[in-house]
Amino acid sequence: MRLDKFLAESGIGTRKDVRTYIKDGMVKVNGKVIIKPAIDIEENRDIILYLDKVVKHIGKVYYMFHKPKGCITARRDESQKTVLDYFSKENMKGIFHVGRLDKDTEGLLLLTNDGEFEHGLMCPNKHVHKKYYFCALGSLDENDIKKLEEGVLIGKGKILTKPAKIKVEKIGTCEDFQEHMGIEKFSKKDLGLYRQPVVSGYLTISEGRKHQVKRMLKAVGCFVVYLKRVSIGNVFLDETLEKGEYRFLTDSEVQMLSMM
Incomplete structure (x- = not known):
């Protein structure tokens, strides 16, 4: 196994981080x-030290996270809460997010320490x-x-x-979508806004441009007020996970995503 891969899978840092540490x-x-960084090692025989401390090989890990x-x-930020702040120190070692979700977007986010897995899902091709x-x-x-x-x-x-796929689920007014829209921020005295038409549905895309779903709907005259990612490939968000909770991906989920 390559030394940089060993260290990344042992929670020392990302592949980019550990290459710097090695150099x-x-x-x-x-x-x-x-x-x-590219030197080959025998992970079960060689003794690897980072800052003179023995490194234990964790292996590849894959998490499903219900982002609130x-x-x-991001991994860390001085002023804002990050997705990694929801992980225990033990489980967050060496992991990074696969793609991104906007601050106000909820739903399925994957995290891993497997760079090849991340590349396979994020590659535009x-x-x-x-x-x-x-x-x-x-x-x-x-x-x-x-x-x-x-x-x-x-x-x-x-x-x-x-090309994308879209399915309209429900048509109503702001009043009908109180659960998702946080209707308390609207003054009920402003009945024009309170009764403004609202549409909900599912949009499936195969790209990852910045704010893409919001921009696509804006292009046809709609302003997104609630957004949640429900699936990546054939893997769906586990709705038994509360917002802010995570779990390991199952072997079958990892396999489905790895075959994308």
Whole structure:
């Protein structure tokens, strides 16, 4: 096994982090300082030291996390709560998030210490499908749905999105979507806003552009007020997980995602 891979899978840091540690002379193999990250080691025989402490090999780990609103997708931040703040110190060693979810977006987020697994899911050529549940101010007619499914222009750069799948679930007003919209922030005296049309549904995309779902719906006149990722590929969010909770992926879930 490569030395940098061994250290990353042992919770020392990301592959990028540990390469720096190795080059800076912080790692020893059998008592000798090694500065080449790609050197092969025998993980069950060689003694690996990081800052003169023995490193134990944890192995590859894969987590499903139910991300709540209000936290950012990052390992650490000085001023804001991150997704890793929900993990125990033992379980957060060496793991990183696979892709991102906006601060105000809930739902399925994967975390791992397996760089190849992360690359396989994030590579644009893989076209991994991600499904989102949304509530948005506005309405969607057949023409809007057709545009979303065929691709819409988003942003100032006029980027054309790849074809998507959309299913309208419910049509109503702000009053009908109190659970998701936090209706208390609207004044009930403003009946025009309180009774504004709202549409909910599922949008499935195969890209990962910044704020893509929000930008796509905005392109057809809808303003997203609630967004939740419900699946990646054929793996769905475990709804028994409360917001902020996580669990190991099952072997079958890892296999399905690895085959994407």
